[in-house]
Amino acid sequence: MSAEELELLDEFISNHFGMSFPTHRKEVLESRLLPRLRETNSKTFLDYYYALQFSENGNGKTEIQALARAITNNETYFLRETHQFEALTSEVAAWRKAAGDNAGPFRLLSAGCSSGEEPMSIGIHLKENQGRYWGQEFGFDAFDVDPDRIATARAGEYGLTSLRALTLEQRERYLQSSGPELWKVRPSWKPDVRFQVGNLLDPASYGPSGRYDAIFCRNVLIYFSEESLIRTVRNFHRALRPGGLLFLGHSESIIGLIPQLEAVRIANCIVYRRIA
């Protein structure tokens, strides 16, 4: 892949999905795109770029979805970085106490949810701690740019890789077998999540302004270009109600990026609160 081809494809991917592939990730991008080149009969990466850029709506849209599948890192599993869930339950308890009987549903969004392990994990954790906010209702939304991942999330069946952080006891408690080396979340623990195909860069994926009390977007933004990062964080800001919380991956930071999201410490976590 030449420098020009890398720049062209990086720009295309960044504009469509936010992800960035700088020079040091060139080999990663090459290895992920080579199967697409074969599938589309493209001789060079430049040909593939033209196929993406200039195809008719039907083929082009299909190939863009295939590209999303090829380049997104789908690494996720149940109960990943649960210390943030502790911060969430503290927040829910405080919010419930402040709102009292007038508390409506607490709405959560898992942005970049992959195959759904994250919203499922959040739902399980909230249920385990429901004594702290008895009777509180929750609304769960989740989206991902990869339609195959959303289909998996809707089917709700998970393999061993997704369960690798669970103890045997946790697996028995929260899941039940649904086939050879496949598990589903038990109905009594399963949150009702609305899964959709969506794009972090697209404001339409977040619904009306101020809809969410908390947004999770973990270990996705590290791959983003700075321009895409700013666009996405602005979308988060718009989608959160004043006082709502944004949870990012533990190695991700947006401190100083936009002043209306301030870093706060809750239960030993750094999260970001939308300033009113």
Added chain:
Amino acid sequence: MNEKSSDTESAAPLEEDPIETMKRLPGMPIDERRRAIELLLRDSHVSIRQRALAMGAVLLSEDQLIGYIRMDGDDILRNAGLEILKARGSRSLALAIRLLGDDDPDIVLQAVLVLDHLRDSRSLDPLRDVLGHPDINVVQAALLAMGRLGDARAHADIVRFLGGDPWLQMAAIRALGHLRSQKAVARLEKLLSDLLVGPIAAEALAQIGGPRALQALGRHWMEFREDIDTEPFLSQLACTAITMKKPPELRAGARASIGAELDSADEATKLSAARCLLSLGAGPEDQKSLEVLIAASGESSHLPDCLEHRADLVPRLLEMPGATRAWAMRLALVARVEVPGERLLDVLRTPVDRVTVELAATLLEKAHPAPESASRLVDVFVGLPPEQRPFLVPALKRQRAAVQANVDLREDLDEEARLSVEIVTSSRAKPLAAWIAAVLEEIRLRVLPLALSRPPLLRLLPWGTWLEQHPEEYAEIAARVIREAGLKELVTPMRLALDRSSQPEPAIVRVLGELHDRESVPILVEKLRADASPRLRAQILESLGRIGGIDARSVLREAAGHSPAPESRVAYRALASCATEEDSPFFRESASHSDWAVRLACVEALGRSLASEDWPVLVSLAADPVAAVSHKAMACLQA
């Protein structure tokens, strides 16, 4: 120029979004760009800072950079000055050497760091002169820089510090490692048991390599292995052994004690032990070491470095499943070991990936075939996916008579299988051409690639009819026939297919461009103006660029100036590839275009002619915020 930039004392916050600043940069006058660079150097995003550094390397003067590195109160600009001096490469050499004589030790240190980065042998003597500097940090940096120069003359200066201040001792050890100084092995071995510098000495010995260093490390392992940090040490031992075709024997018991680490609870230690043992040569631990290596390597078909001199393992690796068979074949090719043809055919009879097929086919060409292997060769050939069959063509040709005789006797082969073999082995072109013309189209398209090495056969086929009736099916293979078999006479039917079709195949458009077919230009222009699909338009523009000429360039200039964004990029790019001096004014005007791909095209076009009026434009583009543009422009200027 003042030492301190008048703009940085106030260090006003960036008023404009840095992304917007980066977008505006190409159109900014040079002075304004310099100010913007100073502000972008303070941005929180590393990629913005990196681009600002790259622009600074082009635009900032030496005086400005000296001003930066003298800024005690501004770490950002001071560090930026250092990084920019490094980024300027050899242009900074003279300045850095001059600064070695500065009164300020911090400036001297920065100058040493620049010289270390440049690795220019002309800095050896100046660096030697600062080994007596009163500041220990300067001396330490100078030692490391001298080591990394790789000049053996530095050895005597560096060893003087092995017995002195621990800080400088460590630097001297590292420097001797970088220097790959064999003369230092004996002295470094004495330091292995030192609690402070022992691990560094081991690293240096591993870097130096060679039999003496290996034996020194082996002796140390035997005496002190209870106290050594196992994994890093074994890794260093492996790195040392790997470089040698025939490593010397280690002390008695060394292999066994390393072999014990194959049972370690730590995966990294197991792997280092395995790499070590395999690179030391054949031994009783080979099987277990291979199992550890395979478990760690996954399905990678790249030959692990510890096996590179182990041609003795080829038969064993071939027996093992998965990627190890590809390892075996790579090793056989590198070590020029003949693998029996029968064994290779056994491998090919199992499901294998494309890489393995290719490797096996290459080895088959060198193997001595047994006469009875023709039947198995045919089985393997017809069992492969069509796109992989061409790999086995040379092997079939070598046994042509035996293969043909075998096929004549068999009743289990279908028409496609027979035809495929015939194309490779039969010398009767006319009946073969008739057979190809008569067979079902789906079979024909699968077998035609096998005929690419037979131009006389290809010439007998009705390409004109096929291209006229089914251009979408035959365009690709016809393009390959022209490119790979050299049948230029197919250009005319391709051109006719282009002319007749309302939506021509991009493959036809492409190959006519690759062949620089000037006669296609009017047809291509007509298709372009006839509201072709976006993909086709892009391909047409690209082909016009490949063909060139007055008419093509005129159309491309029009498209570049008037088409919407994605298409105008293609037009600029295509025009750049065929531009002449007449197009230079057009590209000079476009050099501050907001689209970086257009600016890149400008570099390509102007960089070829390099007229004096193009120089200021190229300098501006060398300071472009997009790396692809700036690197290309810099390369043109330096050339």
